Amino acid sequence: MSNNHVALVTGGTRGIGAAICKHLKSAGNQVIANYVGNDQRAAAFSEENDIPVMKFDVANFEACQKAIAHTINTYGPISILVNNAGITRDGTLLKMSAENWQDVIDTNLGSCFNMCKAIFPSMKEAGFGRIVNVGSINGQAGQYGQVNYAAAKSGIHGFTKALAQEGARFGVNVNAIAPGYVDTDMVAAVPDEVLKKIIAKIPVGRLGIADDIARGVAFLTADEASFITGSTLSINGGQHMY
Numbered sequence: 534m535s536n537n538h539v540a541l542v543t544g545g546t547r548g549i550g551a552a553i554c555k556h557l558k559s560a561g562n563q564v565i566a567n568y569v570g571n572d573q574r575a576a577a578f579s580e581e582n583d584i585p586v587m588k589f590d591v592a593n594f595e596a597c598q599k600a601i602a603h604t605i606n607t608y609g610p611i612s613i614l615v616n617n618a619g620i621t622r623d624g625t626l627l628k629m630s631a632e633n634w635q636d637v638i639d640t641n642l643g644s645c646f647n648m649c650k651a652i653f654p655s656m657k658e659a660g661f662g663r664i665v666n667v668g669s670i671n672g673q674a675g676q677y678g679q680v681n682y683a684a685a686k687s688g689i690h691g692f693t694k695a696l697a698q699e700g701a702r703f704g705v706n707v708n709a710i711a712p713g714y715v716d717t718d719m720v721a722a723v724p725d726e727v728l729k730k731i732i733a734k735i736p737v738g739r740l741g742i743a744d745d746i747a748r749g750v751a752f753l754t755a756d757e758a759s760f761i762t763g764s765t766l767s768i769n770g771g772q773h774m775y
Contacts, residue, residue, distance in 0.1 A: 538663075539608045540754070541601075541652075543567040543591050543644060544618030546578040548717035549667070552743035553615055554584050556751040563608055567591065567600070567618065591618045591644035592636075601651035610655045613754045616645045616689075617667045621719060623678045634681045641685035645692055653696075653705065662705035663754040666693050667746075668765065670713045674773045686711075690765055697763030706762040708753045713769025715741040736771035 540557045544550040545566030558564045566586045568575045579586045589600040604611060619641045622633035645666050656662030671679055672686025690709055697707040714720055714731055720740065723731070732740060749766050752758060767773065 537561045538612035540564045540613035541611050542615040546575045549743045549746045550617040552747035553750045556747040592639040594647045597647040597651050610659050611652050613663045614652050615665045618644055621682055625678050626680050637681035638685050642688045656705045657703040660704040664707040665750050665753050666709045668709045668711040670769045670773050694763045709765040710749050711765050711767045712746045713772045
C-alpha cells in the first residue's frame with residue numbers, strides 16, 4: 534500500500550508518534566515529525582529513520598501557522614495530518630492548578646484547532662485530505678485525577694465529528710483513534726501497583742504497544758479509507774467497549 538503523500542505528525546519523535554511516523558513512511562509518504570522539547574532525542578530520531586523534524590509548539594496558534602506555511606513551501610501540500618501531541622498534568626480537581634488545567638487543554642485540544650485551521654484550506658483546495666486526531670480511552674470513560682486530560686481528549690472526539698461534517702464534501706476525511714493503555718514513557722510513569730490493576734482490567738491481558746496504534750492511523754490515512762469519516766477507532770484491548 535503506497536500513498537505518496539506529505540504527512541505531518543505532531544509529537545512525532547517519541548512513543549506512539551514515532552511509531553506513526555515510521556508506519557506512514559513505510560507506506561510511501563513523505564513524513565515530517567513535529568516536536569517541542571528534546572532536541573537531542575529528535576535529532577537522533579531523524580537520523581535513525583531519515584525523517585525530517587520540525588520544532589514548534591502546537592499550543593501556539595501563530596507558531597502552527599508559520600510551521601505549516603514553511604512545510605508546504607518546502608515539501609508541497611500536506612495531505613495527511615496526525616494530531617498526536619499530548620501532555621499530562623494529573624491531579625484531582627481540588628488540587629489542580631488553573632495553569633495545569635489550561636496547559637493540558639491548550640496542548641491536547643487547542644493544538645487540534647491550531648493545526649487543522651492552518652492545514653484545512655489547502656486540503657479543501659486540493660480536494661483531498663486525511664486528518665487523524667489521537668484521543669484516549671480516558672476521554673471516553675473518564676479517569677480519576679485527570680479532569681483536564683479527560684476533558685481535552687473527550688473534546689477531540691467531538692471536534693473530530695464536527696470537522697468531519699465540514700470536510701466530507703471536499704474530500705477531507707477526519708477521524709479519531711482512542712488508544713487504551715500503551716507501553717510508552719507516559720504509562721511507564723504510572724506506579725507499578727497501579728499499572729498492575731490497569732492491566733487486570735484489560736481483557737486481552739496486556740498493555741498495547743505503539744505499533745498497535747500506528748497501524749490504525751496508517752489504515753485511516755490510506756487512500757482505501759475514503760468512505761470512513763467522523764469515526765473513532767478504539768484500540769484498547771477490549772478495556773472499554775461501547
